[in-house]
Every structure is written in structure tokens, then in C-alpha cells.
Amino acid sequence: SGSTVSTLSQGSTHALETPPNIVRWWEGKPDEKVTRMSFNIHEELKSGKGWSNAEISVVIDDKVFDEGNLRTCYLMWTPTRANQEWIVKMGKEMEWCEETVYYQDVYTQAYAGKLAEEYNRHNPPKKIQFVEACLLRLDDRNNLGDKKALMHCEPRLYGDWVRYSNNEKYVDSTRNTPLAFSHFTYYYSRGKLLVVDVQGVVDMYSDPQIHSADGVGWGLGNRGKEGMDDFFEVHRCNAICEYLALPLQNFDDMKHGTRIVTKERNGKDRNKVATQVTLPR
Numbered sequence: 688s689g690s691t692v693s694t695l696s697q698g699s700t701h702a703l704e705t706p707p708n709i710v711r712w713w714e715g716k717p718d719e720k721v722t723r724m725s726f727n728i729h730e731e732l733k734s735g736k737g738w739s740n741a742e743i744s745v746v747i748d749d750k751v752f753d754e755g756n757l758r759t760c761y762l763m764w765t766p767t768r769a770n771q772e773w774i775v776k777m778g779k780e781m782e783w784c785e786e787t788v789y790y791q792d793v794y795t796q797a798y799a800g801k802l803a804e805e806y807n808r809h810n811p812p813k814k815i816q817f818v819e820a821c822l823l824r825l826d827d828r829n830n831l832g833d834k835k836a837l838m839h840c841e842p843r844l845y846g847d848w849v850r851y852s853n854n855e856k857y858v859d860s861t862r863n864t865p866l867a868f869s870h871f872t873y874y875y876s877r878g879k880l881l882v883v884d885v886q887g888v889v890d891m892y893s894d895p896q897i898h899s900a901d902g903v904g905w906g907l908g909n910r911g912k913e914g915m916d917d918f919f920e921v922h923r924c925n926a927i928c929e930y931l932a933l934p935l936q937n938f939d940d941m942k943h944g945t946r947i948v949t950k951e952r953n954g955k956d957r958n959k960v961a962t963q964v965t966l967p968r
Contacts, residue, residue: 699816702844702888705770713746713764721745722824723840728797737797743767745823747775747838754779763823763840772843775823777836789822789837791906796820796841799882799895802872809871809931813864815890818842846888854884854896854908856917860925864890867927869918874933881915884908 723741731737748762757780763773778784800817807814820841828836851865852858858866865885872882884896898918902911910917924935 699814699889699891702846702891703771703818703842704845705772706845709772712748712762716746716748718744718746718766719825719827722826724822724824725819726793726797726821728794728801731794731797732801742826758839762843773840774843775838775840777838784837786834786837788907789839791904792839793820793822795897795905796893796895799872799892799897802875802880802882803868803892805875806868806871811864811867811927811930813890815864815868815892817892817895818844818887820893841893844888844891844893848886848888850884850886852883852885852918854898854910854914856921858918858921860923863925863927865892866922867925867931867933870922870924870928870933871931873915873919878915881918883914883918 727737745765753760758776763775823838823840825836881898887893896908897905898914923937
């Protein structure tokens with residue numbers, strides 16, 4: 688990629704488009720009332736009032752769609768967005784079912800999305816985006832006594848899912864953009880935050896983790912300074928790190944990744960990152 692014009696790739700955009708031959712599994716299944724708890728990171732940072740609630744009807748498939756070590760995933764559909772499938776996730780272990788964990792996960796994903804917006808403002812060759820997550824409170828179910836069960840909810844992404852890093856020492860260096868974004872978040876936040884566990888379809892991402900220098904907040908996967916050190920131990924700076932004028936370490940002049948063609952490779956045309964960040968309250 689020789690252009691410095693920054694766009695969200697067609698593959699990333701298509702990741703949110705429901706295929707025309709999708710199986711309409713929700714037809715004939717009963718719906719249920721839930722409370723959708725949406726979150727706006729910009730409103731939260733501005734006024735501290737980022738959460739808003741709305742009652743909607745949904746159909747949640749009773750078949751497990753996917754599962755990991757910590758959460759089980761199901762498909763969901765709602766008539767308010769009839770052409771969109773959703774993924775809802777519920778924790779398996781009690782610590783992953785705590786309300787604070789669900790709220791922190793949505794907050795983490797939204798804040799990673801804000802950092803993605805800042806990254807895009809520096810005109811990289813490929814823009815990135817995090818899908819918007821919300822919470823569902825299952826009002827028609829009574830499986831937790833006085834407390835209503837919560838589920839994490841976000842749009843389903845279609846395409847080949849790739850994990851470019853985890854919250855330990857794994858990175859997939861076959862592409863430049865995802866890891867350069869992680870490096871950017873550390874420098875932009877002046878070493879206070881690092882977005883890892885970057886994964887999704889092309890450059891439409893989901894389910895990130897944030898390490899913080901103080902190890903506080905950002906969900907159960909925040910490994911603090913140790914997690915940051917683990918990432919930089921295996922990260923090899925690439926052409927996008929160089930273009931953004933990030934402090935380079937273990938520079939890998941990759942021939943196969945996204946690249947920038949500028950008039951002066953190391954001169955004034957590089958888009959130096961301004962270190963400015965508004966940290967959450």
C-alpha cells in the first residue's frame with residue numbers, strides 16, 4: 688500500500704454486512720424482553736453519563752455458537768435491526784459473571800475504540816475500528832435470584848477471524864497495522880495504557896484488553912506493567928511504527944506488510960504522534 692490516504696478497507700466494512708444466504712434461524716422462535724444498556728465513551732468522558740437504557744425484544748438462540756475458556760457465545764437477533772445478527776456472551780465462571788466485569792469489558796472496548804479514532808487521525812494507510820458493544824439485562828429470566836443475568840452483546844462479524852496479539856507474549860507479525868496500533872496506544876497515552884488482544888476481521892476489531900501502568904481497572908485481563916513488558920518483548924517495530932514516528936525498537940523492515948511511501952523516509956513527512964490523552968475518571 689503506497690498511498691497515505693487513510694480509509695477503512697472494504698474487507699473491514701463488509702465484515703458487518705449480513706451475507707444474503709444467511710440461515711434465518713430466529714424465525715418461529717419466541718422472543719423475550721431485555722434491557723439494552725448502551726455506552727457512549729465520548730459522553731462518559733464529557734459528563735460522566737455515558738450509559739443509557741432501552742427495552743427491546745430479542746431472540747437468543749439456545750444453541751452454543753462458540754465458546755472459549757471463560758465465556759460461552761450465542762447468536763442473537765432483534766427486529767429493531769432485522770438485517771443484523773449479534774453475538775451475545777456469558778461468563779462461565781462466577782468471577783466472569785460479576786456485573787463489574789461486564790461493565791468493564793464494555794468500557795474497555797469503547798475506550799479502545801476512542802484510541803482507534805485517535806490513531807486514524809494520524810492518517811495511517813488503513814483505518815481501524817472497534818465494534819460497539821453493549822450489555823443486555825435478561826429481564827424475562829430469573830436464573831440468578833434477585834439479580835437479572837447480564838450478557839455482553841455486539842454485532843456479528845463475518846469473515847476470517849484473526850487474533851493479532853493476546854494479553855501475554857503472543858503477536859502475529861504478518862500484518863503491520865494491528866501491532867503498530869498497539870504501539871501507538873502506549874506512546875499516545877504516555878506509557879499509561881496499552882491496547883492488546885487485538886483481534887477481528889481485517890481491521891474491524893473486537894474484544895480487546897487494555898494493560899495499564901498501575902494495573903488498576905480495565906477488566907480481569909489487565910496485567911499491568913508486566914503485560915506491557917511482555918508485549919514489547921515480542922513486538923518488532925514496522926513501517927507503520929516508523930511512519931508515525933513512534934520510538935522504534937527491534938525494527939523489522941517488513942517487505943510483506945502495509946507500507947508508506949513518503950518523499951523523505953525519515954524526514955519531515957512522517958506523521959509524528961502528539962502525546963495527548965484524556966484518561967477515564
